[in-house]
Amino acid sequence: MTIIIGAILVVIFLLLLFTFQVRVSEIAVVTTFGKPEQPSIDKPGLYFKWPWPIQHVYKFDKRIQNFEDRFSESLTADNNNLIVTAYVGWRISDAAAFYPKFPGGSIATAQQMLENMVRAAKNAVVASNSLSDFVNADPSQLKFDEIESNMMQLVQSDLDSNNYGMKLEFLGLKKIEFPESVSQAVFDRMKANRQKLIDSLSSQGAAQALEITSAADSQAAKTIANANAEAIRIRAEGEAQAALILPTFEQNPQLANFMFRIDALKQSVNKNSTMIFDERQPPFDLFQSLPTNSVPNP
Amino acid sequence: MSDHEHSHHGHAHDHEHAAPEVQDAGTQALAEALRSSFFIVKIVMLLMVVAFFGSGFFTVGASERAVILRFGKPVGEGDKALLGPGWHWSFPYPIDEIVRIPITAQQSVQSTVGWYFTTQAQELSGEELPAGGTLNPAIDGYLITADHDIVHSRATLYYHVADPIAYTFNFSNAELTVQNALNNALLYTAARFTADDILLNRQTEFKEAVQKRATDLTDQESLGIVVDQCEVQSIPPRQLAAVFAQVLETREQSASAISHAQSQATNAWLNAEARANTLTNQAAVDSANYVSFVKADADHFNKLLPQYRTNAALFAEQQINLAMAEMLTNAGDKWFIPQHADGKSGELRLQLNPEPPEPPQAPAGQ
Numbered sequence: 001m002t003i004i005i006g007a008i009l010v011v012i013f014l015l016l017l018f019t020f021q022v023r024v025s026e027i028a029v030v031t032t033f034g035k036p037e038q039p040s041i042d043k044p045g046l047y048f049k050w051p052w053p054i055q056h057v058y059k060f061d062k063r064i065q066n067f068e069d070r071f072s073e074s075l076t077a078d079n080n081n082l083i084v085t086a087y088v089g090w091r092i093s094d095a096a097a098f099y100p101k102f103p104g105g106s107i108a109t110a111q112q113m114l115e116n117m118v119r120a121a122k123n124a125v126v127a128s129n130s131l132s133d134f135v136n137a138d139p140s141q142l143k144f145d146e147i148e149s150n151m152m153q154l155v156q157s158d159l160d161s162n163n164y165g166m167k168l169e170f171l172g173l174k175k176i177e178f179p180e181s182v183s184q185a186v187f188d189r190m191k192a193n194r195q196k197l198i199d200s201l202s203s204q205g206a207a208q209a210l211e212i213t214s215a216a217d218s219q220a221a222k223t224i225a226n227a228n229a230e231a232i233r234i235r236a237e238g239e240a241q242a243a244l245i246l247p248t249f250e251q252n253p254q255l256a257n258f259m260f261r262i263d264a265l266k267q268s269v270n271k272n273s274t275m276i277f278d279e280r281q282p283p284f285d286l287f288q289s290l291p292t293n294s295v296p297n298p
Numbered sequence: 299m300s301d302h303e304h305s306h307h308g309h310a311h312d313h314e315h316a317a318p319e320v321q322d323a324g325t326q327a328l329a330e331a332l333r334s335s336f337f338i339v340k341i342v343m344l345l346m347v348v349a350f351f352g353s354g355f356f357t358v359g360a361s362e363r364a365v366i367l368r369f370g371k372p373v374g375e376g377d378k379a380l381l382g383p384g385w386h387w388s389f390p391y392p393i394d395e396i397v398r399i400p401i402t403a404q405q406s407v408q409s410t411v412g413w414y415f416t417t418q419a420q421e422l423s424g425e426e427l428p429a430g431g432t433l434n435p436a437i438d439g440y441l442i443t444a445d446h447d448i449v450h451s452r453a454t455l456y457y458h459v460a461d462p463i464a465y466t467f468n469f470s471n472a473e474l475t476v477q478n479a480l481n482n483a484l485l486y487t488a489a490r491f492t493a494d495d496i497l498l499n500r501q502t503e504f505k506e507a508v509q510k511r512a513t514d515l516t517d518q519e520s521l522g523i524v525v526d527q528c529e530v531q532s533i534p535p536r537q538l539a540a541v542f543a544q545v546l547e548t549r550e551q552s553a554s555a556i557s558h559a560q561s562q563a564t565n566a567w568l569n570a571e572a573r574a575n576t577l578t579n580q581a582a583v584d585s586a587n588y589v590s591f592v593k594a595d596a597d598h599f600n601k602l603l604p605q606y607r608t609n610a611a612l613f614a615e616q617q618i619n620l621a622m623a624e625m626l627t628n629a630g631d632k633w634f635i636p637q638h639a640d641g642k643s644g645e646l647r648l649q650l651n652p653e654p655p656e657p658p659q660a661p662a663g664q
């Protein structure tokens with residue numbers, strides 16, 4: 001029992017002495033008498049090493065690090081001053097190359113160096129594009145993604161050529177602004193444009209309202225005209241239908257004519273009519289034969 | 299053999315004969331002590347072994363998941379690597395290492411790169427600093443739009459972590475990475491929309507475009523999150539609040555005028571339709587009446603014709619008198635002018651279209 005426990009302790013001691021672990025979020029480099037062994041170890045697991053002072057293991061965080069550069073002013077190809085800020089996602093891709101470049105493998109020191117590279121790339125790319133490449137309502141002319149991609153390529157190329165053991169995972173623009181003095185001019189322009197818009201909206205509204213009402217009036221007039229035409233057609237149809245009956249009256253045109261005139265007379269008198277008669281007109285001529293109306297003989 | 303060795307052996311020989319009982323008892327006591335010590339050591343070592351393996355028990359809370367790293371490598375892949383709430387066991391360190399990952403139903407990040415300088419306290423109390431004449435890029439944020447205007451926008455992105463292993467082990471600060479994606483989404487989307495579209499005409503489209511860009515970026519960066527929702531608030535620069543308010547007011551007035559005109563137009567159409575229907579209906583009624591009237595006349599004619607043929611003069615006299623009676627009944631006024639005694643007819647004078655009397659003029663000075 002004692003031997004087993006002792007053996008376990010010895011095994012544990014030897015494991016601690018001769019092995020090391022690399023976590024899933026780490027990248028490691030083994031140095032032999034101070035010289036880095038290639039390649040770096042970026043896969044998690046248990047690895048063998050010779051004990052100190054023969055070999056030494058340096059481990060680094062291989063997760064993506066966030067870095068944002070400080071805003072700086074750059075001149076575009078069409079002479080607009082822009083203040084651009086970029087953010088970067090980067091990771092240590094080669095620990096063997098990374099750790100000798102930066103004292104103690106310091107990420108902060110690496111990011112100071114990265115800031116200079118990002119600023120240089122930013123200035124170069126901004127200078128080769130006009131303002132309308134950054135902002136444009138036409139998607140085919142907008143080069144936003146291309147600008148970011150170009151900046152990233154420049155920085156990555158710089159990192160690769162210096163063998164810093166760093167890899168950019170992404171680079172994006174975080175802020176694009178005008179210098180403070182320009183914002184006043186933009187406000188003036190925006191104000192003038194809005195004033196024009198107010199005038200335009202006002203007149204457009206009135207014009208559109210007038211257009212709507214006149215179109216409606218026109219349509220209404222057309223509808224009434226069509227209805228009148230239809231009414232005439234309907235009446236004509238009725239008259240044509242009535243005309244088929246006219247032969248009946250041809251049996252005796254005198255009687256027909258007499259009847260029509262009698263009807264016309266009847267229809268011409270209503271409660272607003274005033275009729276004036278004297279004794280000669282029937283049936284008032286009956287009054288002539290009455291004694292009260294005769295002139296007394298002297 | 300040296301003198302010393304000889305002397306030593308001689309001395310030992312003396313002891314063997316002098317105190318054999320004392321030596322046996324001492325040895326025994328020592329052996330006993332050693333045995334006891336070894337026993338205690340064994341127990342201690344056993345307890346240490348038990349404690350070593352017992353320390354491998356751990357619990358996972360309801361709002362977290364755990365991943366076991368065995369020699370630094372996750373045990374299992376994908377969702378299988380995640381240990382849910384409850385008791386679990388793993389080999390103690392340095393074989394295994396437990397990494398706890400907080401899981402909340404929904405997380406959120408806010409982007410204020412497009413917002414002017416303010417604090418939450420100032421905003422809540424309504425005591426924000428008054429807008430200056432310009433915007434200072436060092437402290438004030440804003441977005442440049444496609445028409446080179448300036449607007450303020452801020453956004454909140456709601457998401458949940460779908461792949462906690464990628465979210466935890468691939469990023470030193472995943473939340474900041476999500477926030478930067480949202481910052482970029484606001485900047486990129488504003489660059490494609492005009493100020494009026496962002497503020498007035500296409501607010502929903504703008505919000506959806508921001509969410510899409512943020513989703514695309516987080517997918518490209520393999521953050522292991524699912525975007526649930528994005529809220530965007532946009533306002534014009536405070537320096538131009540008055541003129542933008544005037545635009546809105548004019549727009550409202552214009553819309554109101556158009557709406558009123560549309561209402562009038564609808565009424566006009568309805569009236570015209572009604573009038574047209576009346577006209578055609580009236581025509582149909584008139585037409586039907588006319589045909590009926592003519593038919594009735596024809597029937598009447600057929601009935602009267604025999605009487606007329608019998609005595610036309612008498613028939614005419616009868617009809618005229620009947621018509622006269624009817625007309626006298628219908629007429630409002632009937633005037634009978636009798637003959638004067640001298641046989642002359644009476645005279646009636648009518649004033650037609652008399653001019654209306656002039657109104658009396660007010661006296662001057664009143």
